Amino acid sequence: MRKSIFIVAALISFAMSTNTKADGQLPAKLEILKKHYAEHITAIEDNFIIFKDGKKIRIDDGIKKDHQQKLKQADIEDMLSQNYPVGKCNDGKMTKDNDPGRIRNDEFFRQVFASTKSQAEKHLKTIDWFGEKLKVTSNNNAHMALIKVREELARYKNLRKYLTPSAGTFNWRNIAGTKRLSVHSFAAAIDINVKYAAYWRWAGGKPGQVKPFGNKIPKKIIEIFEKHGFIWGGKWYHYDTMHFEYRPALIEIGKQFKTNC
Ligand SMILES: [Zn+2]
Numbered sequence: 001m002r003k004s005i006f007i008v009a010a011l012i013s014f015a016m017s018t019n020t021k022a023d024g025q026l027p028a029k030l031e032i033l034k035k036h037y038a039e040h041i042t043a044i045e046d047n048f049i050i051f052k053d054g055k056k057i058r059i060d061d062g063i064k065k066d067h068q069q070k071l072k073q074a075d076i077e078d079m080l081s082q083n084y085p086v087g088k089c090n091d092g093k094m095t096k097d098n099d100p101g102r103i104r105n106d107e108f109f110r111q112v113f114a115s116t117k118s119q120a121e122k123h124l125k126t127i128d129w130f131g132e133k134l135k136v137t138s139n140n141n142a143h144m145a146l147i148k149v150r151e152e153l154a155r156y157k158n159l160r161k162y163l164t165p166s167a168g169t170f171n172w173r174n175i176a177g178t179k180r181l182s183v184h185s186f187a188a189a190i191d192i193n194v195k196y197a198a199y200w201r202w203a204g205g206k207p208g209q210v211k212p213f214g215n216k217i218p219k220k221i222i223e224i225f226e227k228h229g230f231i232w233g234g235k236w237y238h239y240d241t242m243h244f245e246y247r248p249a250l251i252e253i254g255k256q257f258k259t260n261c
Contacts, residue, residue, distance in 0.1 A: 002084045004037055013230055025083075025257055026059075026077060026080065027044075028256065029080045029249075029253050030044045030049070030059070030076075030080070032249050032252050032253050032256070033249045034049075035193065035249070036140070036158070036248045036252070037112045038111050039052075039140070040052055040111060040112045040183060041104060043189070044059075049108070051111055057076060057105070057111065059075065060076070060077040061077075065078065067099070068207055068208060070103050071099075071102065071103055071178075072178075072180070074103045074105045078103050078105070079103050079105045079108065081103065082098060082099060082100040082101075082103060083100055083250075083253055083254050083258075084100035084101055084225055084231050084235065084247070084250045084251065084253070084254035084259050085100070085157060085235060085254060085259040085260065085261050086221065086251055087226065088102060088259070088261060089261030094236060094261055095237065095260070096208070096237055097208060097261065098261065099233065099238055100231070100236070100250065101231045101235075101236070101245065101247050101250050102236050102238060104180070104183070106180055109186060111138060112140060113139050113140070113145060113185075113187075113188060114137075114139070114186055116185070117172040117185070120186055120187060121135065121138045123138050123139045123187070124136065124138070124170060124187055125137070125138045125143040127143055127147055127150070128150070129146075129164060129166055129190075130150065130154070130160060130163060130164040131164070132164055132166055133164060134146075134169045134190070135169055135170040136188075136190075137186055137187040137188050137189055138186050139186065140188075140246070142187070144244070145228045145229050145248070146190065146230075148228045149230065150172060151174065152227070152228075153221065153224055156220060157219060159220060159221055161193065162192055162193055162196050162216075162218060162221060163192050163193060163221070164192075165193060166192060167191035167193065167194040167242055168184065169187050169190045170185075170187035172184075176201060177201065183203045183245045183246075188245060188246045189243060189245035189246065190243075190244050190245075191243055191244075192217075192242045192244070193242065194242055196216040196241070197216075197240075197242035198215065198216070198234075198241045199239065199240050199241070200213075200239050200240070205238070207238070210237060215234055215238060215241055216241070217234060217242075222234070223243045226251060229246055229247065229251050230245060230246055230247070230249030231244070231245055231250055231251065232244055235261070
């Protein structure tokens with residue numbers, strides 16, 4: 001009896017220590033988020049992000065969720081709970097359900113980008129992508145970041161075939177198989193040439209149970225996108241290797257905190 005009480009106490013203290021560790025990073029992560037969306041966020045107060053238009057979004061809803069529930073109904077804390085590994089594990093072998101950047105709070109994205117299709121369209125800028133014309137959002141200067149990516153990638157002619165034709169930037173739509181908006185809805189993501197892509201659904205994967213893949217996207221491409229604030233979908237357990245999305249806060253958080261694949 002005494003032994004079992006001891007075991008229970010040890011388990012509780014272990015759970016508390018791992019929780020505390022995760023929570024301990026949250027204030028710093030929120031400050032980084034605020035910095036990168038400074039044109040929208042005025043303050044982080046108690047359990048809320050306060051926006052310039054007066055809107056408040058709750059940070060922690062207090063609900064314990066498994067990974068699939070986090071994807072479906074993420075609060076801000078869930079959104080920041082997985083750190084993106086910058087510059088490492090480029091062969092895209094993530095541990096189960098490690099999807100850094102894929103857990104998104106819809107409300108937050110609608111607030112910092114656009115809440116409707118017509119609002120999103122107002123912010124579109126046309127940029128050159130190796131001879132193609134692509135529409136990218138000017139919100140949070142995403143279009144300028146993608147121009148920098150193109151300028152740097154232009155130095156490597158051998159990489160051109162992976163990058164163009166692009167499989168798309170702007171498309172107001174839900175993520176396949178879900179009711180959540182894709183980041184393509186805000187034109188803050190780019191799909192490169194589909195010919196070299198691996199996508200967990202196409203490979204016959206199920207949520208929480210994907211099939212392994214051989215990555216064909218060169219490391220140099222991933223490195224240059226990350227340098228300018230884009231995360232790569234090949235670093236998700238539920239992988240999407242043609243997909244890069246503009247998440248400069250996650251890149252900075254990933255650099256600041258030790259991150260495993
Ligand atoms: Zn995509």
